[in-house]
Amino acid sequence: MRIFDTHAHYDDDAFDEDRETLIPQIHEGGIEYIVNVGASIETTRSTLALASKYDYIYAAVGVHPSDIKDLNEETYKWLAEQTKQPGVVAVGEIGLDYYWDKEPEVQENQRTWFRRQLDMARKANLPVIIHSREAAKDTYDIMVEEKAGDIGGVVHCYSYSKEMALDYVKMGFFIGVGGVVTFPKAKKLKETVEAVPMEHIVIETDCPYLAPNPYRGKRNTSLNLPYVIAEIASIKGLSEEEVAEIVYDNALKLYRMTGGRSFCQL
Numbered sequence: 145m146r147i148f149d150t151h152a153h154y155d156d157d158a159f160d161e162d163r164e165t166l167i168p169q170i171h172e173g174g175i176e177y178i179v180n181v182g183a184s185i186e187t188t189r190s191t192l193a194l195a196s197k198y199d200y201i202y203a204a205v206g207v208h209p210s211d212i213k214d215l216n217e218e219t220y221k222w223l224a225e226q227t228k229q230p231g232v233v234a235v236g237e238i239g240l241d242y243y244w245d246k247e248p249e250v251q252e253n254q255r256t257w258f259r260r261q262l263d264m265a266r267k268a269n270l271p272v273i274i275h276s277r278e279a280a281k282d283t284y285d286i287m288v289e290e291k292a293g294d295i296g297g298v299v300h301c302y303s304y305s306k307e308m309a310l311d312y313v314k315m316g317f318f319i320g321v322g323g324v325v326t327f328p329k330a331k332k333l334k335e336t337v338e339a340v341p342m343e344h345i346v347i348e349t350d351c352p353y354l355a356p357n358p359y360r361g362k363r364n365t366s367l368n369l370p371y372v373i374a375e376i377a378s379i380k381g382l383s384e385e386e387v388a389e390i391v392y393d394n395a396l397k398l399y400r401m402t403g404g405r406s407f408c409q410l
């Protein structure tokens with residue numbers, strides 16, 4: 145079974161103690177590729193460092209809505225330059241998060257930098273990784289206005305309705321599914337997985353967060369992805385091998401790695 149973790153944070157403090165031994169173990173354990181995702185200027189730097197150290201780790205560069213205080217014209221320009229680094233396959237994670245930020249001015253700022261990072265992705269010809277929490281309508285409206293369908297990408301850790309998931313599918317987007325799908329009470333997400341065509345689903349850990357059952361609450365790693373695959377297989381009535389193969393191919397398409405490793409000049 146070949147596995148592609150489309151969204152991980154191996155630069156997180158939670159991996160400080162054993163990162164150097166854990167990452168090669170994960171790769172030997174069948175995780176063929178990992179996209180490590182930046183969420184601030186600092187974690188974009190550490191993500192780029194991981195991608196240059198391990199040839200099976202790729203990078204997404206971007207600033208999460210809860211960290212937009214990092215962004216100004218200077219850091220935006222720096223970020224845009226990083227999109228040209230070898231091993232960079234996406235701009236992300238970017239989007240809106242109204243759960244943590246309630247003030248109208250902060251939310252307005254989030255929308256501004258979301259639009260600008262969409263524009264960055266368009267100019268760099270890279271797909272986007274969307275983070276959206278308690279901001280379903282504004283996220284979707286901005287993506288329609290900014291013609292995100294022409295940019296492409298994934299709505300990561302998808303948590304909204306199945307109807308909206310199908311709207312994203314129509315836009316050509318992938319739906320990112322992780323450990324949450326294994327939780328017994330995740331009825332909405334299970335319905336979404338049932339409704340979304342298999343060709344639009346990718347799997348992710350968002351590690352160190354969101355470990356699937358039976359490891360819920362513990363530190364997550366890519367080695368737990370078979371639990372996510374098993375749950376999707378049971379919802380879809382497919383074998384685990386079939387699901388693994390389809391989501392692996394989907395991840396290559398999402399990050400435009402279908403041409404093999406020659407696409408980047410490592």
Ligand code: NI
Pocket residue numbers: 151153181237350
């Ligand atoms: Ni993340």
